[in-house]
Amino acid sequence: MLQNTPGETSTEADELRFAAELSRSFASSDNVEATVRLALGNAMQALKVEAGSLFLVDEAAGDLVCRASLGPNSIEGLRVPAGHGIVGRSVSEDRVEAVEDVSRDAGFFASADAASGFVTRSILCAPMKVGGKKPIGAVEVLNKKNGLPFDLRDRDILQVMGNAAALAIMNARLADQLVEQERIKRELELASEIQRSLLPPADPDLPIQGINRPIREVSGDFYDYFALPDGVIAFCLGDVSGKGMNAALLMAKTAALFRCLGKTIRAPARLLSILNREICETTSRGMFVTMLAGLYDPASGLLRFANAGHLPPIVRKPHGGFRSFEASAPPLGILRDVAFPEEEMRLENEMFLVFSDGVTEYRYGDREELGPEGIDMLLGLSEGKPLHDRLEGILTELNSGGWRAKDDITLLAIDDSLAGQIWRRVPSIASAESRSDFMFGLTIPAEADRLKLMRPVLAAAGKAAGFSDDEVADLELAASEAAENIILHAYGEGQRGDITLAVHRLEDGLMLRIRDFAPKVDQAKIKPRPLDDVRPGGLGTHFIRAVMDDANFIPLPDGEGNLLELVKRRKKD
Amino acid sequence: MAVAGITESEGRLIVALEGEIDLEQAGAVRRALLDALKKGRNVLVDLSQVTYIDSSGIASLVEGLQVAKKQKSDLALVAVSQRVRRVLELARLDKVFQIHTDLAAATAGTIPGGAGTSGN
Numbered sequence A: 001m002l003q004n005t006p007g008e009t010s011t012e013a014d015e016l017r018f019a020a021e022l023s024r025s026f027a028s029s030d031n032v033e034a035t036v037r038l039a040l041g042n043a044m045q046a047l048k049v050e051a052g053s054l055f056l057v058d059e060a061a062g063d064l065v066c067r068a069s070l071g072p073n074s075i076e077g078l079r080v081p082a083g084h085g086i087v088g089r090s091v092s093e094d095r096v097e098a099v100e101d102v103s104r105d106a107g108f109f110a111s112a113d114a115a116s117g118f119v120t121r122s123i124l125c126a127p128m129k130v131g132g133k134k135p136i137g138a139v140e141v142l143n144k145k146n147g148l149p150f151d152l153r154d155r156d157i158l159q160v161m162g163n164a165a166a167l168a169i170m171n172a173r174l175a176d177q178l179v180e181q182e183r184i185k186r187e188l189e190l191a192s193e194i195q196r197s198l199l200p201p202a203d204p205d206l207p208i209q210g211i212n213r214p215i216r217e218v219s220g221d222f223y224d225y226f227a228l229p230d231g232v233i234a235f236c237l238g239d240v241s242g243k244g245m246n247a248a249l250l251m252a253k254t255a256a257l258f259r260c261l262g263k264t265i266r267a268p269a270r271l272l273s274i275l276n277r278e279i280c281e282t283t284s285r286g287m288f289v290t291m292l293a294g295l296y297d298p299a300s301g302l303l304r305f306a307n308a309g310h311l312p313p314i315v316r317k318p319h320g321g322f323r324s325f326e327a328s329a330p331p332l333g334i335l336r337d338v339a340f341p342e343e344e345m346r347l348e349n350e351m352f353l354v355f356s357d358g359v360t361e362y363r364y365g366d367r368e369e370l371g372p373e374g375i376d377m378l379l380g381l382s383e384g385k386p387l388h389d390r391l392e393g394i395l396t397e398l399n400s401g402g403w404r405a406k407d408d409i410t411l412l413a414i415d416d417s418l419a420g421q422i423w424r425r426v427p428s429i430a431s432a433e434s435r436s437d438f439m440f441g442l443t444i445p446a447e448a449d450r451l452k453l454m455r456p457v458l459a460a461a462g463k464a465a466g467f468s469d470d471e472v473a474d475l476e477l478a479a480s481e482a483a484e485n486i487i488l489h490a491y492g493e494g495q496r497g498d499i500t501l502a503v504h505r506l507e508d509g510l511m512l513r514i515r516d517f518a519p520k521v522d523q524a525k526i527k528p529r530p531l532d533d534v535r536p537g538g539l540g541t542h543f544i545r546a547v548m549d550d551a552n553f554i555p556l557p558d559g560e561g562n563l564l565e566l567v568k569r570r571k572k573d
Numbered sequence B: 001m002a003v004a005g006i007t008e009s010e011g012r013l014i015v016a017l018e019g020e021i022d023l024e025q026a027g028a029v030r031r032a033l034l035d036a037l038k039k040g041r042n043v044l045v046d047l048s049q050v051t052y053i054d055s056s057g058i059a060s061l062v063e064g065l066q067v068a069k070k071q072k073s074d075l076a077l078v079a080v081s082q083r084v085r086r087v088l089e090l091a092r093l094d095k096v097f098q099i100h101t102d103l104a105a106a107t108a109g110t111i112p113g114g115a116g117t118s119g120n
Helices: A010-028 A033-046 A085-092 A112-117 A152-198 A244-260 A269-283 A371-382 A387-399 A416-425 A448-464 A469-491 A539-547 B023-038 B055-072 B081-089 B103-109
Strands: A049-058 A063-069 A097-101 A123-128 A135-144 A208-213 A221-227 A232-239 A290-294 A302-308 A315-318 A320-322 A344-345 A349-353 A407-415 A438-445 A498-506 A509-516 A548-555 A562-569 B002-008 B012-021 B040-054 B075-078 B098-100
Touching: A010 A033, A010 A152, A033 A049, A033 A063, A033 A152, A033 A416, A033 A509, A049 A085, A063 A085, A063 A112, A063 A135, A085 A123, A085 A135, A097 A112, A123 A152, A135 A152, A135 A509, A152 A221, A152 A244, A208 A221, A208 A232, A208 A387, A221 A244, A221 A407, A232 A244, A232 A349, A232 A407, A244 A269, A244 A290, A269 A302, A269 A498, A290 A509, A315 A371, A320 A371, A349 A371, A349 A416, A371 A387, A387 A407, A407 A416, A438 A448, A448 A469, A448 A498, A448 B023, A469 A498, A469 A509, A469 A562, A469 B023, A469 B081, A539 B081, A548 B012, B002 B023, B012 B023, B012 B055, B012 B103, B023 B040, B023 B055, B040 B055, B040 B081, B040 B103, B055 B075, B098 B103
Parallel strands: B012 B040, B040 B075, B075 B098
Antiparallel strands: A049 A063, A049 A135, A097 A123, A123 A135, A208 A407, A221 A232, A232 A290, A290 A302, A302 A344, A315 A320, A315 A349, A349 A407, A438 A498, A498 A509, A509 A562, A548 A562, B002 B012
């Protein structure tokens, strides 16, 4: 606090004390509401008036709003049209207005008095502004308590005060904005975290991997995959138009719908149709989603997909080079009744890649966009590495100097050559025999008309293993019976799936592993029939046990299907 | 197709089967046998051209035999190969079915399952 010093007049001391008080209190005030009250209180105290009010320009509405009002009657909240009243004139003409007798000023905004019941005699009004900018409002004081008119000194005090208050209000507004920005940032971080949790957890055992790098906190891109009970993997990758929060919310909705529908609908085209209708019905106009959805069977390499306006995927050969597909249908959310064509293929150790345009539109300086050729080239740098590392490698390569991202980056890859490894992993659950014992493996759809295709190959293997014709016939019979049981009982009516047969050579015979991908079968219910009963049920199981030396179910984790191991040894001479 | 043809000879219907009789063909075999039995005749099932049979095919033969017995007609097997016989033995059905070595033997005997019957 400043002390009065001898030689100064009391009014000068008052003014200095007032100025010091003002700057100190403004400095400690950090919100607009508190600051306007403080400014007004200070002005009324300094000028010894009956009442006062502070108006701020409402940028949106274009008028002035009373944000603080002190005195016998409050007019807080009162709106004065721009240019109206003495306060409006002070702001629009950017000058201090002093009116000795308002009844003689045509501009006086009498409705303020009418609203408050206060009788205004004289007004002093000063615009509040910072530097050369337009005023942000005005502070006005009414009726000096001593009844005298406002003098020049009053004008100077109010003008200084108005500018000081303007600065304080601007600061408080900035502080408010910072707080708001901080809040939005925290919310975005939270949204980003939730979004990441919608992506599937990376599973190094699956032959499918994805990555997503949003350019902002939240992303309009997404991907998902999950294994169905028979081992088939459902997957999708989508890109919502636009960026930011509305895109992120539509992304969350689409991803949730896919995860729910994808577990029951085993036709990518039909799934996209249902999603499309849902998004058309409930999404704000102008937003749409490009999306590719598919099914991949790691056991057979079969892949089916449908594409709603998304970039064509590529199929990359094991050591580079790729083929692409035509994009054929519009994005989701545009036309309600659209059919989405389906593509079907069998991957032969190839890689199936889906990506968002954020990847292909990457540019190096002013050069051409990366394109699918660039993805193929970048994957060539990481042959032999784990799939997820290879996708990360693409990002690392893009981030290393010169490349500019414009959009979210999302990649999903299925590596069929890994699926082979995973299938071979399964027999290792049952025994530690080396791979050199492995003669061949094959996959047939669980259909009655495919059994005859399996038998000749097995017969050839039996002959090669030194079995007699009768024993070879036994092998064919046992394998067929096992497959028929799978068709009739494991998959059952209306269910489709595959049967895999793996044949291993033993020192004195053969081992057959026959697997399905159906829900777990209760082994206790599988019993050979009593032989005095002529009814056919259970006969197949009886045949298997009769002609093979060993027949055992190997326990698999839930959801991995059923695995039957059969062993036949050569008869000793 | 598993059912090569149906012919009539001396009051019996001869259902000739061929190829591999597994889950895929068992339904057709079953229908052929039941159709033949519906005509009330004694039925001979010619298995000479059958190269493979498993429990599905056996089930069709068993069902045919059960229907035949119920309606007091007969269903007998003819020309059973070593391979088919092995499967019948595994099912312990080799004694349940009448088995004739060939069609001549099957039609020669006035009493089916009599002199021409080949069993173990």
